[in-house]
Amino acid sequence: MTTLLERFRGLVHQAVKEAKHESESEAHQIFRDAAGHKPKGLLPQTINPDEETVPGIEHPGSTGVIYCSDRAMANGFTYANAHEWANLGQGAPEVGDIPFAAPRPTSVQFPIDANEYAPTTGVKELREAVANLYNVEYRQGKASQYTYENVCIVPGGRAGLSRVAAVIGSVYTSYQIPDYTAYDQMLSAFKKLVPVPTALDAENQYRLDIKQLRSDIQKQGLQVVLASNPRNPTGQVVRGKELQELVDLGRETSTTLILDEFYSWYIYPNTDAEYGNTVSSAEYIDDVNKDSVIIVNGLTKNWRLPGWRICWVVGPKNLISALSQSGSFLDGGASHPLQIASIPLLRPEYVHSERMALQKHFKAKRDHVLKRLSELGLTVSVPPEATFYIWLNLEGLPPPLNNGLTFFEELLKEKCIVVPGIFFDINPSHRRNLFSSPCHHFIRISFGPPIESLDKGVDAIARVLDRAHKDGMRAFGHGYKPTETDASEHAKHA
Numbered sequence: 223m224t225t226l227l228e229r230f231r232g233l234v235h236q237a238v239k240e241a242k243h244e245s246e247s248e249a250h251q252i253f254r255d256a257a258g259h260k261p262k263g264l265l266p267q268t269i270n271p272d273e274e275t276v277p278g279i280e281h282p283g284s285t286g287v288i289y290c291s292d293r294a295m296a297n298g299f300t301y302a303n304a305h306e307w308a309n310l311g312q313g314a315p316e317v318g319d320i321p322f323a324a325p326r327p328t329s330v331q332f333p334i335d336a337n338e339y340a341p342t343t344g345v346k347e348l349r350e351a352v353a354n355l356y357n358v359e360y361r362q363g364k365a366s367q368y369t370y371e372n373v374c375i376v377p378g379g380r381a382g383l384s385r386v387a388a389v390i391g392s393v394y395t396s397y398q399i400p401d402y403t404a405y406d407q408m409l410s411a412f413k414k415l416v417p418v419p420t421a422l423d424a425e426n427q428y429r430l431d432i433k434q435l436r437s438d439i440q441k442q443g444l445q446v447v448l449a450s451n452p453r454n455p456t457g458q459v460v461r462g463k464e465l466q467e468l469v470d471l472g473r474e475t476s477t478t479l480i481l482d483e484f485y486s487w488y489i490y491p492n493t494d495a496e497y498g499n500t501v502s503s504a505e506y507i508d509d510v511n512k513d514s515v516i517i518v519n520g521l522t523k524n525w526r527l528p529g530w531r532i533c534w535v536v537g538p539k540n541l542i543s544a545l546s547q548s549g550s551f552l553d554g555g556a557s558h559p560l561q562i563a564s565i566p567l568l569r570p571e572y573v574h575s576e577r578m579a580l581q582k583h584f585k586a587k588r589d590h591v592l593k594r595l596s597e598l599g600l601t602v603s604v605p606p607e608a609t610f611y612i613w614l615n616l617e618g619l620p621p622p623l624n625n626g627l628t629f630f631e632e633l634l635k636e637k638c639i640v641v642p643g644i645f646f647d648i649n650p651s652h653r654r655n656l657f658s659s660p661c662h663h664f665i666r667i668s669f670g671p672p673i674e675s676l677d678k679g680v681d682a683i684a685r686v687l688d689r690a691h692k693d694g695m696r697a698f699g700h701g702y703k704p705t706e707t708d709a710s711e712h713a714k715h716a
């Protein structure tokens with residue numbers, strides 16, 4: 223197998239002079255031109271008069287998805303021709319039939335009363351079904367069991383996280399980089415809490431260092447910690463003894479843990495006996511009403527039903543009543559008919575067979591993409607053990623292809639979408655020089671889509687590398703189309 227270094231050895235001397243600053247890169251200038259992406263001054267942030275033209279309205283900055291779909295549209299992507307494209311930027315799993323899984327729902331039945339509003343905490347039977355699933359899966363034999371009063375149904379994961387963020391007081395709230403892109407905007411939208419980002423180290427495989435966290439809690443006075451586990455975009459997971467230590471740390475230091483467990487089924491076992499295993503902090507909680515652990519999950523990823531917008535927050539009773547209050551002004555609750563249709567999907571036997579099928583199918587897709595990338599010389603230094611994302615370091619390529627934003631633009635020319643790594647950085651638009659971001663050299667590749675799309679996407683990557691090999695690097699880094707400003711056609715995916 224050829225390594226990147228061997229493949230591009232002869233080319234390095236032909237490489238264009240490596241840019242050191244974003245001002246020398248066309249891809250980065252296009253990023254800066256997007257609404258909300260101009261560098262901001264010191265806090266309090268000054269409003270840029272060229273950008274903020276509606277009195278009092280300030281752009282929060284686009285999440286990766288919006289930016290990527292705007293750029294794809296500038297390159298000719300439309301929903302009508304989407305099948306010609308490989309969307310490996312997609313933060314959603316494929317939603318069609320997969321081998322050994324139940325057929326996909328295509329209609330719902332509900333009683334006439336379901337045309338009414340549902341309670342802001344959700345339909346009681348669904349809350350009971352969620353509590354029961356957690357008790358069966360993670361709390362057998364434990365004295366303290368979840369009841370419906372520990373569950374709040376929410377219209378999607380982001381709505382659930384926003385309901386939680388809205389009830390966090392004026393406290394230091396820690397989150398780590400890289401993590402799910404929406405945390406950044408979400409945490410800054412709720413002005414009471416003070417977000418405290420911490421960078422995870424590539425050398426440490428992006429693991430959450432629990433010793434370091436204990437010290438930060440004690441020294442910096444952190445009171446709330448937010449993390450996705452399994453983690454988007456790195457595909458790493460805290461589990462077993464380590465997860466136990468994290469839950470214990472929360473208890474011992476009176477720190478609230480918000481664990482976003484959306485990818486809890488996307489765990490890839492090394493042996494057949496491990497198929498079906500999943501991860502949740504619910505397994506390590508002592509008293510469900512005293513341990514301040516807040517779990518967010520739902521049908522979006524594990525059940526492969528992102529369009530349903532049926533998700534939940536599980537936590538102490540006292541949290542659920544606060545979420546009922548924030549939900550009543552933020553979102554008004556999840557769809558009543560779809561809550562009713564979700565109840566049978568929470569049956570433990572159904573869940574068990576679905577996730578066996580899911581793990582087999584997604585593990586095969588992960589292995590396939592990793593193999594194909596490595597045949598191209600793109601070896602993934604920290605391969606995902608969970609989620610459906612690959613965090614790929616492009617540092618070994620000659621410039622300018624070695625930065626995520628330029629590689630992303632070149633892939634768009636080949637009808638393939640990925641997410642540039644800088645979207646997983648600490649509020650990237652506030653950086654003075656995007657080139658100094660720790661996520662500068664990365665892209666996130668999703669293996670959520672069906673295998674044919676994945677192959678189409680890797681073929682596009684291969685074409686970019688072939689072009690580099692044949693024509694040298696001068697053809698790259700320029701000629702990018704400007705972004706249209708029509709915001710109405712924005713992406714459907716998270």
Ligand SMILES: Cc1ncc(COP(=O)(O)O)c(C=O)c1O
Pocket residue numbers: 313314378379380381402450454482484520522528531533716
């Ligand atoms: C870690 C994480 N949490 C939550 C969500 C969003 O869930 P939803 O689409 O239900 O709002 C995503 C989607 O990408 C995610 O990656």
